Amino acid sequence: MLSVENLRSAYGRIEVLHGVTLHVDAGEIVTLIGANGAGKTTLMHAISGVQPITAGSVRFETQPIEQWSAHARVGAGISQVPEGRQVFDSLSVKDNLRLGAWSRRGGDLGQSLARVCRLFPMLDAIWEAPAGTLSGGQQQMLAIGRALMASPRLLLLDEPSMGLAPNLVDHVLAVIRSLKDEGLTILLVEQNAGAALAIADRAYVLETGRVALDGNATDIQNDRRVREAYLGI
């Protein structure tokens, strides 16, 4: 569904991604793990079209999309839940969600809103509250809900468990699994490698801008180096 080949990206003259190749098949959860500064967020931004690339290609389904604008990619079915949630603080929960469907504005939002409420019943009670007043967990639910409003086929999640209490982490992971069961394809970036590997089908380990290791999630979980470096075992 998504295939990234030899992707390079730089901030000014400093190259951060030195030729990353990975692919995500339809219906999979693929996780990308790696330390701070490995380039995970840069890669996610490049896939979404908000970070320029210097070389390489990005294909979505059958089309090369590396020249497409960010909004065209959302329209094509790629949504991202950005790192740090990035909800619109001054706008209400409802307006955040309505804006999530901007790429298909004019269409019927009822079904999408109902789906978000079903996934995150807690949002229903705070419909009119400004997003900035929500707790971290609520904001994360809202950020995921907002991304789902665009009816994506590929969902990019950047550190959805960051800064959340353990029970909320479990909740977020359960939601991600249920999205997969609904048929959504997911690329998940996590620092919490244990949690990510537990729900993923396959995994890539990113080290300083290169894929150091890849394979199915159980193999990666049992890899000696991964256990030492990322799982703390």
Place this chain on the structure above:
Amino acid sequence: MAELLQFMSSGLTVGAIYALVALGFTLIYKASDIINFAQGEFVMLGGMTTVFAALAGVPLPLAALIAVVATTAIGMALHRFAIEPARGASPVALIMITIGASIFLRGVAQIVFDRRFHSLPPLLGADPIQFAGAAILPQSLVVLAGATVIVLLLWLLIERTLLGKAVVATAANRLAARLIGIDTRRIVDFSFAVSAAIGAIAGILITPIALTSYDAGTLLALKGFAAAMLGGIGSAAGAVVGGLLIGMMEAFAAGYVSSNYKDAVAFLIILVVLVAIPQGLFGRAKVERV
């Protein structure tokens, strides 16, 4: 008492114009972090284009419409061809570009139009209305009514439409707005267009009272900027209140002290605001949740 009322009416009238200029600053600043110093030229273009279209024989309402449309197009062009290509440059560089655009527009206006002062016939006649001893120009009421309608429409746009929410979202978090599929470049285009239209309308409304010329925008931009600073840059309510306050203070200074010092008031206010209340009357100190 009659004197006070007289000063207040003229203060509120120019104040309403400053408020509209300040709103133009606010809108562009919110959407793009740029202080657009060509804002005053939008006002000038509104007045001058109407004057010259009318001189060419176009009926006045149509002339005004042409002026608003032309100025709006110029506002969008300013963003597309001068600001957007420099995206990623520092805010200071972008502000320089707007100052350059302001000088450019003034120069072009001087050639296309002329260097003389011009006026327009007032909408409701020129006979002052006597009220409690003060003589109020009917055009003052037109200015105030026009400004009120614009403020209301802008409020409706921002609060009640999804497009308005998209402007707020783009202003608050450009990256997140792009990631959810908002074409932020078009949103900023739109805010330049709306700012230019508001400026043009302000220019048309005030020309019957204050006259206009190719360089009328410079002082208006500075006064409007002072109003935006006083209100708290980025706050729409602050822009309106700031504009009205500066207009009133100017009128009182001119009336009770000397009209020589009228223009100094705005600059004095900028200084005081910068030193004493840099966040302005309605500006909030930034609170961020980590």
